Structures are given as structure tokens and as C-alpha cells.
Amino acid sequence: MRTFHLAFRGPAATAAGVVLVCLYCGFLAGCGDRSRPAGDPPGKQAPASSPAKKSGGSPSGARGTEAEARAAVKSALDSWAFGDSEAQFEKAHPGIKFLDYSRITRKLARHSIGTARRDGNSFEFLVTLTYQEEPGEVTRSGTYTVVKNAEGEWEIYGGAK
Numbered sequence: 001m002r003t004f005h006l007a008f009r010g011p012a013a014t015a016a017g018v019v020l021v022c023l024y025c026g027f028l029a030g031c032g033d034r035s036r037p038a039g040d041p042p043g044k045q046a047p048a049s050s051p052a053k054k055s056g057g058s059p060s061g062a063r064g065t066e067a068e069a070r071a072a073v074k075s076a077l078d079s080w081a082f083g084d085s086e087a088q089f090e091k092a093h094p095g096i097k098f099l100d101y102s103r104i105t106r107k108l109a110r111h112s113i114g115t116a117r118r119d120g121n122s123f124e125f126l127v128t129l130t131y132q133e134e135p136g137e138v139t140r141s142g143t144y145t146v147v148k149n150a151e152g153e154w155e156i157y158g159g160a161k
Contacts, residue, residue: 064148066116069123072096072154073144077111077127095152100144100159107132122147129160 076098079089089098114126123146130139142160149155 063121064154066118066123069146069148069154070113070116070125073113073125073127073146073156076100076156077108077113077129080108081110083107096154096156099155099157102129102131102159109137119145127160 072093072095075093076089076096079092079098080100080103084092086098086103089096109130109132111130112128114128116123116125125144125146126141127144128139128141130137140160142158144156144158147155
């Protein structure tokens with residue numbers, strides 16, 4: 001009778017065994033019935049809900065509409081132009097996450113939101129931002145990418161260079 005021998009001996013064999021056990025446990029953790037919330041008994045199905053209900057009644061489901069995305073960008077830029085802190089913005093607009101590092105170091109004097117295009121589940125907006133700087137105003141063009149996440153919050157990132 002032939003026996004199977006590992007190519008590893010000593011600590012290497014132990015490490016290989018630990019890795020295999022971890023992979024197996026990871027595989028098991030990924031298996032199961034995801035159609036019911038944790039704690040519900042097997043056989044009980046989670047109620048079906050429509051995508052429009054999750055996204056606040058939007059006819060296009062969780063993605064949102066261009067008008068909603070544009071309104072989110074406008075809210076974020078208006079808040080920045082008025083000099084609101086990040087905390088003030090998040091309190092006033094809990095469903096919008098705005099990430100533009102220029103907000104930390106620059107004062108926004110005015111903005112213009114231009115053409116938009118849909119790119120899969122996101123929107124991309126062309127923007128013109130005018131910053132108030134020491135020698136005067138500086139105008140830059142750029143883009144903001146806007147996505148509605150699974151929790152129904154808008155995520156905005158990008159900016160002008």
C-alpha cells in the first residue's frame with residue numbers, strides 16, 4: 001500500500017496545515033443561505049422588497065437618477081462655498097458622503113456643474129470650480145463621480161486640480 005507524504009516537514013508542515021484549515025474554514029463561512037437574516041430559523045425566507053423602495057422611491061432602483069445625483073453634487077458644493085465644516089454638511093445632509101481633499105485646504109468661491117454621463121452604476125459630472133486664493137481667484141475644471149451605495153447614500157468623489 002502506498003502512503004502519501006507531504007513535501008513539508010517540521011514547522012513548514014505545521015504552517016501548511018494551518019493555511020489549509022484556514023482556507024477550508026473560509027470556504028465554509030462563504031457557504032449558506034443568504035436569503036434570510038442571521039438569527040432566522042432555516043426555511044424562513046426574507047421578505048422580498050423592490051429596488052425602488054430601497055432607494056427612496058427612485059424609478060431606476062438603487063442607482064438613482066441623474067437629477068438626484070446632480071442635486072447631491074450641488075448640495076455638497078453649495079455647502080463648501082458657504083464655508084460649512086464637514087461636520088455641518090454631514091449633519092444637514094446625512095445621505096451624502098462628499099470626498100474632495102481640496103475642501104480641506106481651499107475656499108470655494110463659486111462652482112458650475114456641467115454635462116453629465118452615466119457610466120454603469122455611477123454618474124460623472126463635469127465641473128468648474130473657482131477657488132478664492134491669496135493672489136485672487138483661480139478657476140479649475142474637473143470631474144466628480146457620483147454613486148449611490150447599497151445603503152442608499154450618495155458617494156461623491158473627485159474634484160478639480
